[in-house]
Amino acid sequence: MAAFRDMEELSQGLLSLLGTNRAEAQQRRLLGRYEQMVERLLEAQDGAERLLREILTSEEKVAQSLLDTKEEAHQGKADVQGLEAELDQASKEDSCLKASLLQLTRELEELKELEAELQQQEREVEEDTTVTIPSAVYVAQLYHRISKIEWDYECEPGVVKGIHHGPSVAQPIHLDSTQLSKKFISDHLWSLVDTKW
Incomplete structure (x- = not known):
């Protein structure tokens, strides 16, 4: 603002110089002030440019920081969703x-x-x-009384052997179970049992 005031004052001084045709000293004084003003304007311009560069650098840093923060927030949101x-x-x-x-x-x-x-x-x-x-002994005694067969428990396997004490005569039993069916052996033994009680 002061520089523009100085320029206006300089312009008015130049106009008055031209209008009144004053002395050379006043002209030098005005030219000196004009040089100072131009110098101050150049310095102000340099300062403004430097300040503008600093502002732009700061803005870039802030913008990058904001982008980084947004990215972190986005990643954090994705992480939270994953955790949920x-x-x-x-x-x-x-x-x-x-x-x-x-x-x-x-x-x-x-x-x-x-x-x-x-x-x-x-x-x-x-x-x-x-x-x-009943005990096994009782069962064996019961079978003996009904069938009247005395079994030979020491014979070889596969052989049914014993003595049937019939009503009149004792009759030996010797049956080979490997050659005779179980049904035949059962029927033969039942046929020996006296049905008269």
Whole structure:
């Protein structure tokens, strides 16, 4: 602003010089002031250009910083979305695992109940068998009384051997099970049993 005022003053001085045709001293003085003013204008222009370059550099830095910040924010948002997706997946898996664990717990409880029932049934069966199932000796005696067959337990495998004590005569039994069918052997042995009681 001061430089423009000086230029205006210089212009008026030049006009007055031309109009009045004054002395050379005044002209030198005005020319000196004009040179100073031009010098100050050049300095001001240099300062303005330097200041403009600094401002542009600062603006570039701020713009780059803003771009970097936006990029970081965008990346952070993507990371957060990824973490949210992972959390959602983990939550679903956790729900599935909890449901599976609950199901397995129920099945385990059912198995424990079933095991307890089986143990109870085994105890009942053991109690029942001790009371109702006759001993092997008793069964053998019962078979002997009904069939009147005395078995030879020391014969070779595959041979049915013994003595049938019939109503009148004792009759030996010697059957080869490798050559005779089980049905034939069974029918033959039943035919020896006396049906008269």
